[in-house]
Amino acid sequence: MVIKKFVQVVARFQEDGKMIPLQVLWEDGRVFEIDRVLDMRPGVSMKVGGQGIRYTCRIQNKEVCLYYEEPKWFVESKEK
């Protein structure tokens, strides 16, 4: 089942106020580097129920959607 998982994120704030996520810190201590942000736009997650800025990121060669739903970050996680 896909669940809404709130995660810790390290982000960079640019001079123009844009916020770019750099790392996702998983609860078990793993750190996922975000290689690249491919897209950012407002979006919804119909799967887990959420709305915010959707960052489509490449993490370890996979495309992952990371949502900033003020003031928290979440991902659509498969884990229980």
Add this chain to the structure above:
Amino acid sequence: MERVILHSDINSFYANVECLYHPEIRNLPVAVGGNPEKRHGIILAKNQKAKEAGVKTGEALWQARQKCPNLVVMPPNYELYLRFSRLARKIYNRYSNQVEPFGLDESWFDVTNSVKLYGSGEEIAQKVSQDIQNELGITVSIGVSWNKIFAKFGSDYKKPNAITVITRDNYKKIIWAQEVGDLLYIGRSTKKKLMKYGIYTIGQLAQTSPDFLVLQLGKMGMVLWRFANGLDDSPVKPFDEQYNGNERILKSIGNSITTPRDLKDLKDVKFIIYMLTESVAMRLRETGCYCLTVAIHVRNKELESFTRQMKLSKPSDLTKEIAEAAIVLFENNYDFSSDIRSMGVRVTDLVPDSTPIQLDVFGNEEIRMRQARLDDAVDDLRKRFGNLAVRRAVTIGDQMSCLDPKKEHVIHPIGYF
């Protein structure tokens, strides 16, 4: 150049936002309802499935459950709805700087000057609808026309997730065939009056002589006649994103409450009036206005209600004066033939608080000034420590004393005029 006006209405706003946030209930009949224990137990919104089961907005939760036993009732989450409302407005703002909200879920926007940039009204409507669906995950119905009334009519015409274009070629076919009660500002009693004269459809209204309508309905007759003929030329009032909802031209400030238990005597009523007035007067002072008129609204157990208003002798923003006026109004107009379920206090005829006040020889202006200073001090304390930090003694020692109308105040649709 002919105007191009869009009216966008978010379909089952509250219910659909709840469905978005709770995927597990998305395929069930869902309604958003108040808390029955606080006696706010009515349906505020419902989704398509619940609508099909016959659930109606405004009915009691138990009635809805009888029609639809597996109905899922969610408590309302206004902060979330406010956020979605703001986000939707931001999307409208991409296509026009003239966006006029009408309640939380509806907005007009005038795209006359964007047609060259983004295509015809219908194309813009499609883009808006797409944007809303992609970014907010909810659907809208949009009406496109050359005036606000027909645009609103269009958005009500087909639901959900639809676009209706009403042009000079098809308005007679679409709008004129509809029942007269579907037109904005024709409510139950106007409809009754019109039906008495054999006016059943909007087309019949449009073809009635305006003089006759004025004779029967007063100046509203002319307004309705213009509405029906598509002659309404009221502009879409631009709305400043910085302000929150209703801070355009304020016409009145009011609070009302359905109390957790019925009010049985004057003591209860005084208590509620003071509580409401505290909030109303504080909001009045925040906007920097005095009021000239105080009005109350009373609804009893049988759901019969009335409104009464009176002028104050002097413009005022004093809690005490407003509350006392409201109590006088109440005492003169109600005899407790039935217990009271809901009460409201409202102030109108607002004037800036810089307006000079005519003093008189016998009025005790010194006391009024002291009272004003007291109100200011109390306001300040409340701002720092919360609205319940300083309270009137009448409001202590009752199960209802924890009510905070100021904090719970939410913006509702305001009048069209």
